[in-house]
Amino acid sequence: MLAIRHATTEDLAAITEIYNDAIVKTVATFDTVPKTPEEQTMWFTDHGPEYPILVAEDKGLVVGWASLSKWSDRCGYSDTAEISLYVDEKHQGKGIGRKLLDAVVQKGQKVGLHTVIARIAEGSEASIHLHKSVGFEHIGSMKEVGRKFGKLLDVHLLQKIYDT
Numbered sequence: 001m002l003a004i005r006h007a008t009t010e011d012l013a014a015i016t017e018i019y020n021d022a023i024v025k026t027v028a029t030f031d032t033v034p035k036t037p038e039e040q041t042m043w044f045t046d047h048g049p050e051y052p053i054l055v056a057e058d059k060g061l062v063v064g065w066a067s068l069s070k071w072s073d074r075c076g077y078s079d080t081a082e083i084s085l086y087v088d089e090k091h092q093g094k095g096i097g098r099k100l101l102d103a104v105v106q107k108g109q110k111v112g113l114h115t116v117i118a119r120i121a122e123g124s125e126a127s128i129h130l131h132k133s134v135g136f137e138h139i140g141s142m143k144e145v146g147r148k149f150g151k152l153l154d155v156h157l158l159q160k161i162y163d164t
């Protein structure tokens with residue numbers, strides 16, 4: 001039975017493992033060097049109650065995570081967040097990403113955000129499909145802004161504005 005819940009520091013090792021796997025194998029993130037436990041602790045601490053981190057837990061195992069992070073340190077952007085969504089490769093295609101995305105988008109509204117941005121690299125069709133299905137709209141593309149595995153890549157910007 002899958003449970004979606006707030007992450008705790010005890011989940012950090014599993015969250016990091018899933019993220020580091022995506023760093024070395026995918027273009028979902030333009031990080032290229034795996035994160036250290038210290039960096040991840042800082043990342044976790046930076047997310048106060050207004051910027052949630054959720055995990056999906058299946059039979060005691062963390063199999064995915066989603067977060068809303070500050071879009072910018074400039075105060076005027078404080079009602080805007082950026083979404084991250086990662087499911088363990090072995091558990092993809094079973095509806096976990098959708099459940100995490102639904103939950104984190106709902107959480108964003110609950111904590112009073114106005115809008116959420118997703119930056120999605122070209123070729124990430126499942127991610128684009130999922131975001132559009134929960135109300136994100138394509139608002140533009142940044143051409144050749146990322147380079148990974150020796151290739152220049154476009155990044156699509158998707159946005160959801162909450163109903164007020």
Ligand SMILES: CC(C)(COP(=O)(O)OP(=O)(O)OC[C@H]1O[C@@H](n2cnc3c(N)ncnc32)[C@H](O)[C@@H]1OP(=O)(O)O)[C@@H](O)C(=O)NCCC(=O)NCCS
Pocket residue numbers: 022026028083084085086087088091092093094095096097098099118119120124125126127129130133
């Ligand atoms: C994107 C990701 C989070 C999806 O997680 P998941 O658990 O596999 O997703 P789900 O099983 O809930 O749903 C996948 C959806 O994408 C659809 N899909 C899969 N491949 C697709 C493709 N090539 N084109 C379009 N849609 C596709 C599925 O049909 C499903 O949609 P549906 O629920 O309407 O049938 C996961 O693949 C992942 O972690 N990828 C690497 C990291 C990443 O890209 N993160 C997003 C960065 S913002």
